[in-house]
Amino acid sequence: MALTKRGSRPIVVDGIAYRWFVRRKPTYSQGLTWSPLTFAVERTDPPNCATLVVRLASAHPGNWINAPAAPVLPSAVARAIRQALNRGWQPDYPGSPFTLSLGDEDQPL
Numbered sequence: 001m002a003l004t005k006r007g008s009r010p011i012v013v014d015g016i017a018y019r020w021f022v023r024r025k026p027t028y029s030q031g032l033t034w035s036p037l038t039f040a041v042e043r044t045d046p047p048n049c050a051t052l053v054v055r056l057a058s059a060h061p062g063n064w065i066n067a068p069a070a071p072v073l074p075s076a077v078a079r080a081i082r083q084a085l086n087r088g089w090q091p092d093y094p095g096s097p098f099t100l101s102l103g104d105e106d107q108p109l
Contacts, residue, residue, distance in 0.1 A: 009074070018077075019044050023038075024062070026063055033059045033060075033065050036055050043091045052097070054099075080100060083100060084100045
């Protein structure tokens, strides 16, 4: 699963370049706050390697219920990348997306 370059943001963590992406519009279940805010991360080079999908405990900022939500900050993305690497994410090799769920016990991001 490759991220689109359009709308993704660059970030460098520990000297390695990544791109991260948050959907601008919530999915149907995110809009109704049935599912949490997620963002995706991948290495910029080599392309088409394993993607990291991070599920946060907060609602998508564009939810339709006006539930409290917080923006995803680059510092939070960097901490999520480090945590995923510690938990076994291998961003240099092709494979299935690696999912990292950050609940209330892992907050604040």
